[in-house]
Amino acid sequence: MSGKNIRSETIEAAEGNLELSLFQALRRLQQDAEMHAKRLARFGGLSPVQLMILQVLASERQLTASALSKRVSLTPATLSGQLDRLAERGLLLRQRDDQDRRRQWLLLTDEGRALQQQAPSLLPPEFVARFSALPEWEQHGITAALLRAASICGSED
Template sequence: MNEENIRAETIEKPESSLELSLFQALRRLQQDAEMHAKRLARYGGLSPVQLMILQVLASERQLTASALSKRVSLTPATLSGQLDRLAERGLLSRQRDDQDRRRQWLHLTEEGRALQQQAPSLLPPEFVARFAALPEWEQHGITAALLRAASICGSRE
């Protein structure tokens, strides 16, 4: 290799530097989320996804599985397994629609509502405290950036 080729290979492309920084930031977020998920599992044996399902159901009077799958970003098949586990624990109930028997409504049980109300935050407490200390404009900016990043990731619609 001549000297010019060697120099060209060692000069970082701006997009590769940005790509590495983005990946490192995403990886740190993923690691923190995994550590917090382990802490959440110790609380009532709930995974973060199960706790999120309970929280969404608590905020709605009733939802169908199809509406819930969109709200929690899970495929219907994955959601079905989670719902089965929550129903087996008595945390949610399913009720057939009176007009359309194919439709099932999901409801939190009293036990599910009590567990959801006592559950820790889906986000690590350190993050919640630091985020709350930021100015409101910065909170909105971070939220918007994360939502936008999620919208461009993967093949979801």
């Protein structure tokens, strides 16, 4: 066997191990997120996505659905269904813009704001505690790596 073939096989094996390690790490994150989502559902019947929507709306005075869609990484169709559920529960309002009647603002109701303020963290408490204990540089590094992974993981939109 030539040196080129051995090197090629070594590189392929290393890439395969890296792929497996990445998949295992992503799978652990997914499992932990699913378990935490079940805990969140017990609080006020909110899904993590619905809680995230409430938190983004709480941090902004008002947003349009298209701006919110980008902030929470949901397609307009998916977001629309979530907004309908939140509006049915009286947690948010849709309000027409006075100047441009085509524009609709999304606002939290007092009930939505109260529920959002009482809600547990979007992240599991164990993760928050361990992450907070890390040096700030490492927190930023992990955050940057996850944001980068998300940017290369999904669709181009």
